[in-house]
Amino acid sequence: MTTRDWDAATYHRVSDIQFGWGLEVLERLQLAGDETVLDAGCGTGRLSTVIEQRLPRGRLIAVDGSPSMVEQARATLDPATRVEVADLSELALGEAVDAVFSNAVLHWIGDHDHLFERLAAALRPGGRLVAQCGGEGNLDGFHEKLDAVAHAPPFDGAFAGWEGPWNFASAEATTKRLLAAGFEQVECWLEPRPVSPAEPEAFLATVCLGHHLERVPEDQRARFVERVASAAAPLELDYVRLNIDARRPRA
Structure with missing residues (x-):
C-alpha cells in the first residue's frame, strides 16, 4: 500500500464527495447492530462515525495507513473504538470480523490478489466484504491534462519514468481475484461518477495530487497545483467507481 501521509484536516473538509459515495455504499451493508465491522x-x-451509530450492540474497528488520518479519526470516534495505523496489504487484526467495509481506498494498493487474501482472512465464515474504490478508466481524462503539466518544464524531471501508485482494476479482473481469494457470491461493477469539487485547488492538492507533490520541490508545489487546475479548468473529475460485494463461505 502507498505509504504517504495525508493532510487529514484538509481532507476532512473537502471530502464531501467521498463521504457521499460512502453513504451510498454503506446502504449495501445491512447490519443487525451487534456485529463487529472493520472500516478498512x-x-x-x-x-x-456512521457505522458506529449502526452498531449499538456491536463493535467497530477502524484502520488506515496514514498516521494523520488515524489521529483525526481517534478524535472523531468513540474513545473506546479500536483505531489503528495498519497496512491493508499486510492486515493482521488478531480477531475475526463479521464485515469489512471500505470506501475510496483499495485502488491505492498495488497487489489486489494479496489484498483480497488478507481481507478474506480477516472475515469470519459468512462475513461480507462491501467496498468501492477507483476502477478501470478512473480519472483518465483528468490524468491526460495532469500528465501534460507533469511532463513539461519545469516539472518534467521529477516525473521521468514514474507511472503513479494507482491500481484502477476492471470489474472482470476483480471478480476473478476475489474468487481466487476464496470469496463467493461475488458482484463487481463499474459506475461513472463525474464530479466538480467546490474547492478545486484544495481538492486537487489533497485528494488527487499528493503523490505528485511529494516528487516536486517544496517551493514549486503551489505552482504545480495552479498549473494543473488551470489545465483542467473548468474542473470536472471523471471518476469511475468500482463496486465490490462478496462473501466469505460459511464453511
Whole structure:
C-alpha cells in the first residue's frame, strides 16, 4: 500500500464527495447492530462515525495507513473504538470480523490478489466484504491534462519514468481475484461518477495530487497545483467507481 501521509484536516473538509459515495455504499451493508465491522481505510472517521451509530450492540474497528488520518479519526470516534495505523496489504487484526467495509481506498494498493487474501482472512465464515474504490478508466481524462503539466518544464524531471501508485482494476479482473481469494457470491461493477469539487485547488492538492507533490520541490508545489487546475479548468473529475460485494463461505 502507498505509504504517504495525508493532510487529514484538509481532507476532512473537502471530502464531501467521498463521504457521499460512502453513504451510498454503506446502504449495501445491512447490519443487525451487534456485529463487529472493520472500516478498512477509515480516513478521518467521517464514515466510521456512521457505522458506529449502526452498531449499538456491536463493535467497530477502524484502520488506515496514514498516521494523520488515524489521529483525526481517534478524535472523531468513540474513545473506546479500536483505531489503528495498519497496512491493508499486510492486515493482521488478531480477531475475526463479521464485515469489512471500505470506501475510496483499495485502488491505492498495488497487489489486489494479496489484498483480497488478507481481507478474506480477516472475515469470519459468512462475513461480507462491501467496498468501492477507483476502477478501470478512473480519472483518465483528468490524468491526460495532469500528465501534460507533469511532463513539461519545469516539472518534467521529477516525473521521468514514474507511472503513479494507482491500481484502477476492471470489474472482470476483480471478480476473478476475489474468487481466487476464496470469496463467493461475488458482484463487481463499474459506475461513472463525474464530479466538480467546490474547492478545486484544495481538492486537487489533497485528494488527487499528493503523490505528485511529494516528487516536486517544496517551493514549486503551489505552482504545480495552479498549473494543473488551470489545465483542467473548468474542473470536472471523471471518476469511475468500482463496486465490490462478496462473501466469505460459511464453511
